[in-house]
Amino acid sequence: xxxxxxHLEQYAGKDRLFVSRDGTPLWGNxxxxxxxxxxxxxxxxxxxxxxxxxTGQTLAAQTGATLADLMQRLGHSSMAAARRHLHAVDGRxxxxxxxxxxxxxx
Numbered sequence: 001x002x003x004x005x006x007h008l009e010q011y012a013g014k015d016r017l018f019v020s021r022d023g024t025p026l027w028g029n030x031x032x033x034x035x036x037x038x039x040x041x042x043x044x045x046x047x048x049x050x051x052x053x054x055t056g057q058t059l060a061a062q063t064g065a066t067l068a069d070l071m072q073r074l075g076h077s078s079m080a081a082a083r084r085h086l087h088a089v090d091g092r093x094x095x096x097x098x099x100x101x102x103x104x105x106x
Contacts, residue, residue, distance in 0.1 A: 013019035018031050032049060039047045057070055067079060 008017075011019070013023055013025075016025060018026055020026055020030070035049055039045060053074070057074060060070060060073060065073070070076070071079065
């Protein structure tokens with residue numbers, strides 16, 4: 001989060017998260033080109049830009065986001081599309097049961 005805050009304070013525009021050096025909107029596929037250079041630099045050549053969207057939703061699901069939350073975050077109109085990200089919470093039955101028992105004072 002500190003790096004995100006720094007970016008927002010020093011580099012983001014008023015209406016856009018990523019802008020050119022002079023504060024104007026980025027041209028064409030400038031952001032995608034930067035993404036390709038960055039993924040190559042860290043050895044993740046197979047990572048797609050869409051994978052970042054999926055990762056964000058998966059992390060949200062892991063922190064307890066509801067299906068409705070996930071749908072709203074991505075603008076999904078069907079539950080099936082949002083449900084794809086809920087695999088992140090599969091197998092959490094034990095953890096959920098333990099939390100439930102703790103909250104009930106057992």
